[in-house]
C-alpha cells in the first residue's frame with residue numbers, strides 16, 4: 459500500500475483561517491490572506507478547532523494517490539460520500555493480458571519437475587522412505603533417482619527441494635532445525651552444500667539459507683513441493699517463516715495482481731490456502747476471456763482481494779470524519795492502515811489543521827464505542 463499526496467490547496471492553514479476570519483471582518487479574504495503570517499494563522503486555526511468551528515476547513519482539500527489496495531477497501535472507502543474518486547478499472551486494465559495470449563513454457567516447468575523428482579526419488583531410496591506421494595509422477599517421467607551430476611538440465615534448487623521433501627528431517631533440537639540421514643552425504647558432497655556431521659545425521663545449521671535456496675524462486679502453485687513440510691519448517695524456524703511470507707506476498711502481487719489482508723498474511727498455511735483460491739479465480743477469468751467474454755463481464759469472477767489504484771480528493775472536514783471512523787481500532791485493518799498513512803501525510807503539510815484528527819478516543823480520552831471498544835481507553839456509557 460502506498461499513499462502520496464499529489465495536490466492540495468496551497469497554504470492550507472492560511473486559507474482555512476482567512477475563510478473563518480472573514481465571517482467577523484469588514485475586509486476581503488484577499489486582504490486577510492495578505493495580513494496573515496503563518497504563526498498568526500496557526501494560532502487562529504487552533505482556536506477554530508477548539509471551538510469545533512469546522513466549516514471553514516471545507517475550503518481546504520487534499521488529493522491522494524492510493525496504490526496497492528484491495529477492491530474490498532475500495533468498497534469501504536467509497537462509502538465516504540463527501541469526496542471525489544477516480545478508480546483504476548478492470549474493464550480497461552486486464553491484469554493478466556500477457557498470460558491470456560501466451561501459454562506457460564512447459565519445457566522449463568518439465569526440467570524443474572524432473573529435477574525435483576530425481577532428488578525426491580533418490581533421497582527416498584537412500585533413506586528408506588516411501589516415495590508413494592509422488593509415485594504417479596515418478597512413473598510418468600521415468601524417474602530413477604539420479605545423483606545431481608547425472609540429471610540432464612539440472613535445476614538445482616528444485617532438485618534439493620525434492621531431496622528435502624524425500625528425506626529432510628525437521629528437528630526438535632533448539633540449535634538447528636534441519637537434518638538429513640547420513641546416507642545422503644554423497645548428495646550434499648556433490649552439490650557442495652555446507653553441512654555438518656553429528657552422529658548419524660547431517661545437520662544444516664542455517665535452515666534460513668537452505669529454505670530460501672529451495673523455495674525462493676518457486677511458483678507456489680505450479681512447482682512441486684510438499685506443502686506440509688514447508689509449513690512445518692516455517693513453524694520451526696521463525697526467521698525463515700518471515701522471509702517465506704514476504705515471498706508469498708510478492709507472488710500474490712505479481713501473479714494475481716492481488717493482496718492479502720494482514721490476518722491471512724500472518725501464516726504460510728493461511729496464505730497458501732488463499733493462493734489456491736486466487737489461482738482458481740484467475741484460471742476461470744482467463745478461460746472466460748479466451749472464450750470471448752468481455753473483460754467487463756469476466757471480472758465478476760475476480761476476488762475482492764484484487765488490487766486497484768485510487769485517486770481521492772477530500773476536504774479537511776470530511777477527512778476529520780474519515781479519520782474519526784477509520785483510524786479507530788474497530789475499523790477493518792487495511793482501511794485503518796490507509797487512514798493512518800493518510801493522517802501522517804496530511805500532518806506533515808498542515809499539522810495545525812489535523813492536530814486533533816484521528817480515532818475519537820485520542821481526543822476524547824474515552825471510547826465512544828462503549829463495550830465494543832478495543833480497550834485502549836475506558837468505555838463511555840452515557
Ligand SMILES: Cc1cc2nc3c(=O)[nH]c(=O)nc-3n(C[C@H](O)[C@H](O)[C@H](O)COP(=O)(O)OP(=O)(O)OC[C@H]3O[C@@H](n4cnc5c(N)ncnc54)[C@H](O)[C@@H]3O)c2cc1C
Nearest residue numbers: 534536537538539540541776779780783784786788789790
Ligand atoms: C467500523 C465500521 C463498520 C461499518 N460497517 C458497515 C456495515 O456493516 N454496513 C454498511 O452499510 N456500512 C458500514 N460502514 C460504513 C458506514 O456506515 C458509513 O457509510 C461510512 O463510514 C461513511 O461514513 P459517513 O456517512 O459519515 O461519510 P460521508 O458519506 O463522507 O458523509 C460525511 C457526513 O456527511 C453527512 N451526510 C452525508 N450524506 C448525508 C445524507 N444523505 N444525509 C444526511 N447527512 C449526510 C453525515 O453527517 C456524514 O457523517 C461501516 C463503517 C465503519 C467505520
